[in-house]
Amino acid sequence: MSKAVLVDVTKCYGCGACTVACKLWNGKEYDDAKKPTVGEKAQLTDINWTVVSKHKVTDASGKTVWRFAKKQCLHCEEPACASSCLVGALRKTEEGPVVYYPDLCVGCRYCMIACPFGIPKYEWDKSFPEVSKCQMCSSRLAKNEAPACVSVCPNGVMKFGDSEQILKEARATIASDKRYIKHIYGEKEAGGTAWMYISDQPFEKLGFKTAVKNQSLPEYTWKIINKIPAALVVWGGILTGVYMITNRRNAVKSSKNNENKGGKS
Amino acid sequence: MIRINSNITFKMTGFRKLLMLFSGIFFVLVFYRFAVGLSITNLSDAWPWGLWTVIDVKLGIALAAGGFTTAGIYYVLGIKKIESVVKPAILTAWLGYCMVALGLLVDLGRWYGFWHPIVSWGHHSVMFELYMCVLLYTIVLTAEFAPIFFDGIGFKRTAKFFVGLTGFLVIAGIVLSTMHQSSLGSMYVLMAGRLDQLWWTMALPILYFSSAVAVGPAVVTCESALSGKTYNHEWDNEAMPFLAKWSGYVLSFYFVVRIIDLIVRGQLGRLFTTFDAQTFMCLLELIIGSVLPLFFFWSYNMSGKFMDKKMAVRNAIFIILGVVLNRTNVVITGMWKSAGTGYFPSTQEILITVGLTSFGILVYLFISENFGVFTPHGAEDEDVSVRSGVGASGVPTT
Amino acid sequence: MEKSNGKTGAVSRRTFLKGVTGAGLTGAAAALTGCKSTGKPAGGTGWTPQQYNVPENWPVQVRGRVPIDPENPSIVRDDKKCILCGQCIEACNKVQSVQGYYELPIKDDITCVNCGQCSLWCPTAAISERDDVDKVITALKDKNLHVIVQTAPATRVAVGEEFGLPPGSIIEGKMVAALKKMGFHGVFDTNFTADLTIMEEGTELVTRVKNALAGGHGGGEGGHHAPMALPQFTSCSPGWVKFCEYFYPDLLEHMSTCKSPQQMLGALAKTYYAKKKGIDPAKIVSVSIMPCTAKKFEAARPEMNSAGIKNGNAKMIDVDYALTTRELAKMMKIFRIDLTTLKDQHYDNIMGEGTGAAVIFGTTGGVMEAAIRSGYFLLTGQNPPELLFNLEPVRGLQGVKKASLNVPGVGELRVAISHGLGNARVLLDQLREDKKNHREPRFHFIEFMSCPGGCIGGGGQPRTALPPSDAVRQARLDSLYTMDAKMYKKRLSHENKEVQQIYTEFLGKPNSELAHQLLHTKYTDRGSQLTAKKKA
Numbered sequence A: 001m002s003k004a005v006l007v008d009v010t011k012c013y014g015c016g017a018c019t020v021a022c023k024l025w026n027g028k029e030y031d032d033a034k035k036p037t038v039g040e041k042a043q044l045t046d047i048n049w050t051v052v053s054k055h056k057v058t059d060a061s062g063k064t065v066w067r068f069a070k071k072q073c074l075h076c077e078e079p080a081c082a083s084s085c086l087v088g089a090l091r092k093t094e095e096g097p098v099v100y101y102p103d104l105c106v107g108c109r110y111c112m113i114a115c116p117f118g119i120p121k122y123e124w125d126k127s128f129p130e131v132s133k134c135q136m137c138s139s140r141l142a143k144n145e146a147p148a149c150v151s152v153c154p155n156g157v158m159k160f161g162d163s164e165q166i167l168k169e170a171r172a173t174i175a176s177d178k179r180y181i182k183h184i185y186g187e188k189e190a191g192g193t194a195w196m197y198i199s200d201q202p203f204e205k206l207g208f209k210t211a212v213k214n215q216s217l218p219e220y221t222w223k224i225i226n227k228i229p230a231a232l233v234v235w236g237g238i239l240t241g242v243y244m245i246t247n248r249r250n251a252v253k254s255s256k257n258n259e260n261k262g263g264k265s
Numbered sequence B: 001m002i003r004i005n006s007n008i009t010f011k012m013t014g015f016r017k018l019l020m021l022f023s024g025i026f027f028v029l030v031f032y033r034f035a036v037g038l039s040i041t042n043l044s045d046a047w048p049w050g051l052w053t054v055i056d057v058k059l060g061i062a063l064a065a066g067g068f069t070t071a072g073i074y075y076v077l078g079i080k081k082i083e084s085v086v087k088p089a090i091l092t093a094w095l096g097y098c099m100v101a102l103g104l105l106v107d108l109g110r111w112y113g114f115w116h117p118i119v120s121w122g123h124h125s126v127m128f129e130l131y132m133c134v135l136l137y138t139i140v141l142t143a144e145f146a147p148i149f150f151d152g153i154g155f156k157r158t159a160k161f162f163v164g165l166t167g168f169l170v171i172a173g174i175v176l177s178t179m180h181q182s183s184l185g186s187m188y189v190l191m192a193g194r195l196d197q198l199w200w201t202m203a204l205p206i207l208y209f210s211s212a213v214a215v216g217p218a219v220v221t222c223e224s225a226l227s228g229k230t231y232n233h234e235w236d237n238e239a240m241p242f243l244a245k246w247s248g249y250v251l252s253f254y255f256v257v258r259i260i261d262l263i264v265r266g267q268l269g270r271l272f273t274t275f276d277a278q279t280f281m282c283l284l285e286l287i288i289g290s291v292l293p294l295f296f297f298w299s300y301n302m303s304g305k306f307m308d309k310k311m312a313v314r315n316a317i318f319i320i321l322g323v324v325l326n327r328t329n330v331v332i333t334g335m336w337k338s339a340g341t342g343y344f345p346s347t348q349e350i351l352i353t354v355g356l357t358s359f360g361i362l363v364y365l366f367i368s369e370n371f372g373v374f375t376p377h378g379a380e381d382e383d384v385s386v387r388s389g390v391g392a393s394g395v396p397t398t
Numbered sequence C: 001m002e003k004s005n006g007k008t009g010a011v012s013r014r015t016f017l018k019g020v021t022g023a024g025l026t027g028a029a030a031a032l033t034g035c036k037s038t039g040k041p042a043g044g045t046g047w048t049p050q051q052y053n054v055p056e057n058w059p060v061q062v063r064g065r066v067p068i069d070p071e072n073p074s075i076v077r078d079d080k081k082c083i084l085c086g087q088c089i090e091a092c093n094k095v096q097s098v099q100g101y102y103e104l105p106i107k108d109d110i111t112c113v114n115c116g117q118c119s120l121w122c123p124t125a126a127i128s129e130r131d132d133v134d135k136v137i138t139a140l141k142d143k144n145l146h147v148i149v150q151t152a153p154a155t156r157v158a159v160g161e162e163f164g165l166p167p168g169s170i171i172e173g174k175m176v177a178a179l180k181k182m183g184f185h186g187v188f189d190t191n192f193t194a195d196l197t198i199m200e201e202g203t204e205l206v207t208r209v210k211n212a213l214a215g216g217h218g219g220g221e222g223g224h225h226a227p228m229a230l231p232q233f234t235s236c237s238p239g240w241v242k243f244c245e246y247f248y249p250d251l252l253e254h255m256s257t258c259k260s261p262q263q264m265l266g267a268l269a270k271t272y273y274a275k276k277k278g279i280d281p282a283k284i285v286s287v288s289i290m291p292c293t294a295k296k297f298e299a300a301r302p303e304m305n306s307a308g309i310k311n312g313n314a315k316m317i318d319v320d321y322a323l324t325t326r327e328l329a330k331m332m333k334i335f336r337i338d339l340t341t342l343k344d345q346h347y348d349n350i351m352g353e354g355t356g357a358a359v360i361f362g363t364t365g366g367v368m369e370a371a372i373r374s375g376y377f378l379l380t381g382q383n384p385p386e387l388l389f390n391l392e393p394v395r396g397l398q399g400v401k402k403a404s405l406n407v408p409g410v411g412e413l414r415v416a417i418s419h420g421l422g423n424a425r426v427l428l429d430q431l432r433e434d435k436k437n438h439r440e441p442r443f444h445f446i447e448f449m450s451c452p453g454g455c456i457g458g459g460g461q462p463r464t465a466l467p468p469s470d471a472v473r474q475a476r477l478d479s480l481y482t483m484d485a486k487m488y489k490k491r492l493s494h495e496n497k498e499v500q501q502i503y504t505e506f507l508g509k510p511n512s513e514l515a516h517q518l519l520h521t522k523y524t525d526r527g528s529q530l531t532a533k534k535k536a
């Protein structure tokens, strides 16, 4: 059964416990000065698989308020990164995580370009760099444990469970509480993701990429790739045909110069 | 003049020394880069791809399209008048692809794993298709180039064996090229929503392929003009006008698709109503790369004239510039807004690209001087026997 | 040919796809078994505390941590050291009733009363005070500056612990010696302003009580519209003050307008002291050594610039740096001063005298006891009976203490004491309830201390065994009472000679115009910065 996490932005108070849990669990370094994990400057980096970004927004009464948005890989149902990887170093597992196998990776960085959310980061300073992104704690999930960040949150910002159940809950929450905007970020984005968000603030104000298409991106490519075999056969056939005709003509050695039809049809 | 033995020599000039210097720097830098990683570049999480991807890979492959186009024209369509350009074109293509492979290796973060795709298939990936095609096509090109090489070093039999494969190789080459030239475009289809609408389209593969088919002969034209100067061989008055025409027609096709696509996706208007870096670069690309060369081409074509050397070379240059602009725009200009920050290559990045190109030119010069690549019409030497061997596979030589 | 090819293509497409996929799988299999193994997935090489390693997402006893704004003037956290033990939440939530007592979403503030209890509980010292030691050392090195320091009552029974002495070791004289050795130009005692606080706050209380007895509302002496509400709350614990501003802004009229002793001394140093010594107040750097992290916040409150305003420079603040006891110990170690080997020295004149009544400010109930001693005097004109020098009901570590005594001519004076903000809620909610129902106030005077045990258990005190134990608190607290009973010559604030001197020479009388300017303050309603939970 595929797992999902629902993040309720309104409940987060920005303690950053989740970011520490992630670093503890995954053995990532800390660099508060250059790569902070919480606050207005917080950004996903090679060592920050998750961050809590701070946003100043306006609440219903017109007052400036703060919101904290816990960000990490969204674990697409149809991940563009995995579809882009030429060695299958990124894989969608059955439980939901999109997992990275560093030993396979060749470091072409196409996944970074491919991800519509700009999630995969790179260890630019290392001699033998790896792509770096949240693994949704796949090894914990395998033991049926919640991701580390989920389990440490003091406010229950994140709910972990079976994806259908989680989606149902998300729908129920935004339907029953009128503070929430009527959008579940991640329900449809890029064809749906395992991490979903609900919020009382428009998502673009919380630094979410809202231009992301609803269609799954690999589908675009697949539309092209799946034509290749046929094209290959047809194109090869045509070329062989033309080649043979040309040759026969030459063999006949007509005295006239060969007249050619446009070859590129 | 460097003399390796009585047959193999290499002339030294100031320009060549400069190229050697750059190549030297290139190799030193490459070792350094392999040791310390990509930190010598200005690449970042916002710009995972930069100069190397644009020039060493994307442009390299596009500009090396001369190999399969001329081979196709010559062998498949049987247009013999372009014979004089086929060999140099194959040589350029072969070298081009070798350089692309080298460039890619330098660009790969975990370069020592370059062989992984062979055993671990990411068959959903355009990149995988590209990798495989480039790999296979390089092999094909090597085989196509083999006769020249073996002949040059005197292994006539081996040369003959490869000549026998020509038909198969040419067709395989065209099929593989079609796939990966268009894949270079398909690669950016995945960037839906991020690549600027001026460039993002489902037609990217068609556009990439057709522009490659147009630019291939253009490169061959320029190359021929240049090498003609160096080696004092004549401007081929039959082959060159034909290539110019070929490029003209294919480019027309490209341009029509490009414009229709822009219209269908409602982007054409933006080109003229908004002014920003994106629209400017796009206009520049379209004017230099398509409008100007097409204008010259059609004005000549309509009046039934053949292009002379100057016109043909000028048009070719336009087309090449157009492709350079187009590839740069897709990788850099079009991604600028969604990247959020800017990018300019570091000195090391530039030096590596310059060095790689220099090295390529040096190898080209070396081979063309020693392996009888340019054999003007009717020139009689022992190579002819091999070339007439080509006839054995069906295409007779003059 | 072309047509048939097209057909072949259509038919063979699926087959071809299958072929490709099949070959891909074979390749993958080969990769898995032979040439190239997939290896291990990234991540998962570390650990998390045991409570988080349970199937699913079961509730656990302790989870997460408190939020700390990076701009917090009092405390900082080093993520590298955080082990997500959750102790800080225990302190913040269970002891101080701050975390978890406001609704989510938050507004434009990360609720924190700056008490620093979390920093005491944090087992790895990931949470710690914002370190100002370097700034003080820089100031000390600057020959142009006149750097003075004051030390709070509770520091003298705790700083020794940082040098291996048992909890509660009385080390006042040695601490003074160390400060002088470090080069402070004036070493003063916060006890002095504690006594002064008693005079000001006691007078304020007397006014409020008398006003109530007269059954009316009215301005205080000097024409200030001083609040008259009873009970009066003590205001010397800045964590408590902020807590009240956050959660009980409706009760702020009960808060004594007196500044805390730290701020009183700060304001006087750049006015009274500067004038008497002929020093340019702009050259004075005023440092305080406090058992408390909230003192850093208090010193930085925008309204804490009365000396500045008096001197015509609103940017000049009364107390420049507030260091914790821990920072003091660190500083001594930087100066390579072994506290234990020093010879006792005395505080410097004009702001260096303190009484036993002042020194017990450092423990829960102490302010109350001191206030009662002098309040008795202020109300009756007589010194209190012996009994009031050992007021057992207000002493000790019980969370909420109550006492009442008969003051001749006034009647029954009822007081209450709480320490640890969780305990404060008991009294505050009760008061709110009473006020809603228009009941007579149960108390005249309530002492609130933010930290358990009072200042001796402050968030800036030396870290103790975990969790901060009552044994340590008791030891420190006993020592303060010992000092009061046995070591200090005087035990009544109003008998402090230097206090008497400052009134005659500078301030006039308690609650005078000038006293109001320099020694009293206003509070901020912070109710809009959070959504307090209705009732926890």
Ligand code: SF4
Pocket (backbone or CB within 6 Å): A081, A084, A085, A086, A087, A088, A089, A090, A104, A105, A106, A107, A108, A109, A110, A111, A112, A131
């Ligand atoms: S960088 Fe690595 S993981 Fe990403 S697409 Fe390339 S090979 Fe795959």
Ligand code: SF4
Pocket (backbone or CB within 6 Å): A021, A022, A023, A025, A026, A049, A050, A072, A133, A134, A135, A136, A137, A147, A148, A149, A150, C043
């Ligand atoms: S799921 Fe695991 S890897 Fe991903 S952000 Fe949370 S802790 Fe980090």
Ligand code: SF4
Pocket (backbone or CB within 6 Å): A011, A012, A013, A014, A015, A016, A017, A018, A019, A052, A068, A070, A152, A153, A154, A155, A156, A157, A158, C064
């Ligand atoms: S642990 Fe929870 S409350 Fe704390 S920052 Fe993360 S999501 Fe927000």
Ligand code: SF4
Pocket (backbone or CB within 6 Å): C064, C065, C066, C077, C081, C082, C083, C084, C085, C086, C087, C088, C089, C118, C121, C122, C123, C124, C125, C126, C127
């Ligand atoms: S007490 Fe310290 S170590 Fe424990 S969770 Fe809080 S900050 Fe982290």
